[in-house]
Amino acid sequence: MTRCVALLRGINVGRAKRVAMADLRGLVEGLGFTRVRTLLNSGNVVFTATSPDVVGHARAIRAALVLACGFDVPVVVVTAADLAAVVHEDPLGGIAEDPSRHLVAFVPDAGSLDALRRLLDEPWSPEAVALGRRAAYLWCTQGVADSRLAQACLRLGGDGITTRNWTTVLKLLEAAGP
Numbered sequence: 135m136t137r138c139v140a141l142l143r144g145i146n147v148g149r150a151k152r153v154a155m156a157d158l159r160g161l162v163e164g165l166g167f168t169r170v171r172t173l174l175n176s177g178n179v180v181f182t183a184t185s186p187d188v189v190g191h192a193r194a195i196r197a198a199l200v201l202a203c204g205f206d207v208p209v210v211v212v213t214a215a216d217l218a219a220v221v222h223e224d225p226l227g228g229i230a231e232d233p234s235r236h237l238v239a240f241v242p243d244a245g246s247l248d249a250l251r252r253l254l255d256e257p258w259s260p261e262a263v264a265l266g267r268r269a270a271y272l273w274c275t276q277g278v279a280d281s282r283l284a285q286a287c288l289r290l291g292g293d294g295i296t297t298r299n300w301t302t303v304l305k306l307l308e309a310a311g312p
Contacts, residue, residue, distance in 0.1 A: 136186040137169075137214035137310050140195050141240050142177030142207050143296035151205050153177070161198050167191075173309050174302065177207070180309045186213055192242065208294050210240045214310035216268055221307055224300075225264040230273045233300035237278060239270040239287050242294040249290050258283045272297070 140162070145151045155172040158179060162170045167181040183191055188211040196209045212220070220238060230236035241247055250270045253263045261283040262273040270291075274281035278299070288295060298306070 136183050138167075138181055138183050138186075138188060138191060138211050139214065139217055139306050139310050140177075140179040140181065140192065141210045141212070141296045141298065142179070142195075142199075143209070143293075144207055145177040146175050151203075151207060153199070153203055157202070161202050162195060165194050165198055171309055173305055176302075178298070178302065178306055180214075180306065188212060188216075189243065208242075208296060210242050210294065210296050212240060212268070214307070217303070217307050217310060220266060220269045221303060223266045223268075224271060225266065226262055226271045226273045229262060230271075230300065233304075235274045235277060236300040237272040237274060237284060237287075237297045238300065238303050239272060239291060239295050239297045241269065241291060244268060246291065246294055249292065250287060250295075252290060253283070253286060256286070263287070 145153050155175060159170045159172050162179050162181055167183055169182040171180045192209040192211040200206050247265055250265060260275045263283055264271045272283055272287060274284050278284050
């Protein structure tokens with residue numbers, strides 16, 4: 135059994151792509167996953183799967199959302215162990231002093247980080263960016279909404295990337311625990 139976290143991009147932001155968390159839990163349970171729990175109202179689902187096939191789980195959840203809700207949203211799934219590694223390797227922990235402005239950009243697979251390498255060639259100060267083995271880390275000093283760095287990350291990362299602030303990442307890690 136593998137504990138996993140699904141991160142849905144762009145649901146319950148504004149009026150479009152609305153999904154009640156109870157409905158989302160039911161949808162994920164309907165796919166055969168167990169111990170399903172949602173966190174916040176922004177598309178975070180913690181669940182247990184019989185296999186660690188995160189790409190397959192993401193595809194299944196995405197397809198089920200299209201059928202049930204009529205819209206398509208990118209879904210990134212990580213195992214709880216990979217989420218713990220993302221937290222452990224955080225290279226910006228020493229400078230990111232506000233967890234709401236410290237973002238983790240999750241990608242569908244490690245190869246997707248290649249597109250974000252271009253961010254390392256730009257001067258972002260006072261903002262900062264670093265790449266880990268499983269995610270990119272952003273420090274958006276003036277806030278996320280007005281961050282040139284965050285906008286560039288989402289643009290370069292394309293459809294599959296989704297971000298969570300550090301507070302949410304830590305809550306997800308706690309929820310995914312044993």
